Amino acid sequence: MNGWMGTILRVDLTSRKVVKEVMPERWVHAFVGGRGLNARLLYDEVKAGTDPLGPENKLIIGVGPCNGTIVPGSQRFTVTFKSPITGHYGDSNSGGSFGAMLKYAGYDLIVIEGAADEPVYLWIDEDRVEIRSARHVWGRTTREASRAIMTELRDPNLSTIVIGPAGENLVRCASVIADLGRALGRAGVGAVFGSKKLKAIAVRGRKGVRVAYPEKLEAAVRDTYEAWNNNRAMYDLVAAYGPSRGQLRYGGMLADKNYRGGAPTGWFSMMSFENQSDRYVKTRACFSCSQGCDHLYVVTRGPFKGTYGEGIELSQPMDYGVRLGLYDFDAVLALGTIADEMGIDYFDSSALMAYACECFEKGLLTEKDTDGLRLEWGNQDVLPRLLTMIARREGIGDVLAEGLGRAPERIGKETQKYAMQTRGMTFAGRDPRSSKGWGLMYAVSSRGPCHVRAFLPESMPDTGWDVSLEGILKKYKDPKNRLLEEGKAELVYWYENLLAFKNSLEICLFTSDPWMFSPSAEPFSIPGLLARFYSATTGFDLSEAEVLHVGERIVNVERAFNVREGLTRKDDRLPERFLYEPMPDGFAKGEVVRLEPMLDEYYACRQWDKVTGFPTKRKLEELGLHEMAVDLETLGRLGVD
Ligand code: SF4
Known part of the structure; x- marks a missing residue:
């Protein structure tokens, strides 16, 4: 087949069996790859009523026919599963290089089933596939674990996806971190990894992708670049500052203090060019992308000095800033860094904290319930602690770790209206009333x-x-x-x-x-x-x-x-x-x-x-x-x- 590699890798963590299967050709025509193929397989293989955190749930990881080619941004991959947040269909996807690497290793899909009896990680080096012990990295942050695995495998250039303590602790909104900084945030994918005691997947590949008509593909890619050039100002803005310039225009649409308003006054100063430039280090692009919309940051002074990470322009200011009434940019970046290290979704974790703050404000949670924490809007001393407690399931964090659908059952039915969720999951930091x-x-x-x-x-x-x-x-x-x-x-x-x-x-x-x-x-x-x-x-x-x-x-x-x-x-x-x-x-x-x-x-x-x-x-x-x-x-x- 051109485009597809033609192979499904099936890994049973219970029996530790690894099998390679031929990809049925009729599926790829009907469902293309990645999200579509995964969904089809999930429907067939995960029966109704399956416990999302039980061994019968599966993790289906898929790439598409264009992954690894010259198509701009052709590196994404999707992980599909039954969601432990909604109890329904769940998927989460990410950029970076993992999708292209998986393709170069020779696979269109990985199906992970069963559950290991002790922490493991999966090492895919083209045809060689190993289930290895992860006991030495269990309990460690996503960065620590990724680096330890790269060191162990003696290759700093391989691609990894890793869970942090939140996934290990089955926090329902746990994420998976790809390539040290990209997140598969949504639907609780990290908790499903944790339920299988699967700490990480590392992949390396060198095989190429066969393209049916290279000249036609080149022509389509050239036209894409030309179209970008026709909108040069936008291209340059995204490359220089990421999608944040668009975000500036969201004034009036934001999730101010748990969606109680849309036009917080602190937003524009926090999002100023000066504020961003002051912390900006360099740009990082995904595989096969000339835009490089991802921006690395470091905080060089103040109480959060030493905080570093990537994604200064994305949802951190909207989620850990506006939702929580927090406009100290360094504190916002510190929360984003904790989330990436612990492996927890920005949207749901910030919405859980906003829910807790509103309950605290209304007297429905008190210091007695929160181990003495004063959960006040914008409290930069307390909010990082609360986020860590959720990831580690400590104190009130253990209740919140159950998610916005379940937490009100423990905290009080009258708090349900402050849990901003549909089917247990929260929204992006944009208010649909606007x-x-x-x-x-x-x-x-x-x-x-x-x-x-x-x-x-x-x-x-x-x-x-x-x-x-x-x-x-x-x-x-x-x-x-x-x-x-x-x-x-x-x-x-x-x-x-x-x-x-x-x-x-x-x-x-x-x-x-x-x-x-x-x-x-x-x-x-x-x-x-x-x-x-x-x-x-x-x-x-x-x-x-x-x-x-x-x-x-x-x-x-x-x-x-x-x-x-x-x-x-x-x-x-x-x-x-x-x-x-x-x-x-x-x-x-x-x-x-x-x-x-x-x-x-x-x-x-x-x-x-x-x-x-x-x-x-x-x-x-x-x-x-x-x-x-x-x-x-x-x-x-x-x-x-
Ligand atoms: S760097 Fe940005 S624009 Fe380029 S592929 Fe990655 S997410 Fe997309």
């Missing part, structure tokens, strides 16, 4: 509320950028439209399908997103570009329409998995604060999310049952998912047309 399409996207996302399942351009207000590259987006040009519910279902539907395909190619979201390209001289079709990458690499022709059709198939597989687990329309929801408490400030002042009409429209676009939210037989059959239609029919969970 961006209605985001509200719908959060509510319906298959892996729990996710900001990059549809990544709507309306999240970038007042940019002046033309986001109407695709015909479907033309009618959404008015930037004020982010406050309207009408029409958002069609936009979410279209983007979800597009990104399901892109995630299955496993290429970076940023390197081929409309906002990187506009305003280009010529209209630039994103599905068309993805089709060119796919067709040139694999040799199989795919049209723009087929790109979206394959994406739709993948979204439906994930939905079928969730429906089989018991999900219904009532799980596609948002917290009361977004639905009933008007936004108190900023451009969206007075706004709430009117979710139900958007849901009706969305189900109509998807041709799902409006009452139950179940996929219909007609839709599943049309997408070639006959077995899933039979399964759901047997369970009485098939939608009515």
Whole structure:
């Protein structure tokens, strides 16, 4: 096969057996790779009712056909599993170099099943695969463990993914850290690693990837670079400062103190060029990317002197800053560093701390409950301690480690309204009352509320950028439209399908997103570009329409998995604060999310049952998912047309 390596690596940690299987060709055509293939396999191999932290859950790690080629940002990989946070479908993905290395080692997929009886790590050196003891790195931080493994294997250039103490302690929002600084943050992937006593995976590969039509692939890549050049100012800004310049525009959309406001005054000074430049060290790019949007930082003075890490421009200021009312940039970076070292998700851990702070403010948690910690907004002496307690399951941290869905059962039912979650998982640091399409996207996302399942351009207000590259987006040009519910279902539907395909190619979201390209001289079709990458690499022709059709198939597989687990329309929801408490400030002042009409429209676009939210037989059959239609029919969970 061109593009794919044709091999699945299956590792049983209980029996310590490693088997190589041939990748069935019909799967790759129907599901492409990475996210899509993983979802298909998860549906087949992880039965309904499986304990997410039991040995029957699986970790399916997938790359796509373009990984390891010259396609910009072609290095991502997805880990798929049943989520210990939501109890539904879960996946998490990352950049770095792991995805390309895995491909060069000769594999499209790794399936990890069972559970080891003592800590282990997996070493993949092309055809040689070993399950090794990890007793010496168990309990150590992600950085310490990665470096120890590289030293042991005598190769500082191999690629690693590693859990920290949070994953070992089965903290439900534990993350996995790739290549010392990139995070697979969402859905509790680190806890599933921990439940299998799998500390890390190290991989090294030197095999190439066979491309069907190298000249065609080169032409598609050249066109991508040209389109970037047509939007040079944006390219330079992202390269120099990361996506933070876009974040500056989020004033009015932020999660101020647990989403109680959207326009905190401290935001703009914290995000100033001066503040960032003062701590910036250098830029790091993922494999096969010329942008290098990731920026390394170091704190050189003050109480957090010596803190260092990467991602100064990303979610740290939004999550550990705004959510917690903390505007000391060094303290924010210190929290981000603790999270990366402990291996815990930024979004959920900061939302857990914000929930605890609001409970403390309301007197629903007291110093008696918190081992004497005064959980006040912006308290830079206490918040780093609280984060470590969650990762180590100490004191109140043990209760919070159970996640936003479960913690209120222990702390008190009256605190439920302060737990900002859907299906137990929290949101990105952007408030959907100021961006209605985001509200719908959060509510319906298959892996729990996710900001990059549809990544709507309306999240970038007042940019002046033309986001109407695709015909479907033309009618959404008015930037004020982010406050309207009408029409958002069609936009979410279209983007979800597009990104399901892109995630299955496993290429970076940023390197081929409309906002990187506009305003280009010529209209630039994103599905068309993805089709060119796919067709040139694999040799199989795919049209723009087929790109979206394959994406739709993948979204439906994930939905079928969730429906089989018991999900219904009532799980596609948002917290009361977004639905009933008007936004108190900023451009969206007075706004709430009117979710139900958007849901009706969305189900109509998807041709799902409006009452139950179940996929219909007609839709599943049309997408070639006959077995899933039979399964759901047997369970009485098939939608009515
Ligand atoms: S744009 Fe950023 S995240 Fe994407 S591939 Fe390049 S460096 Fe990695």
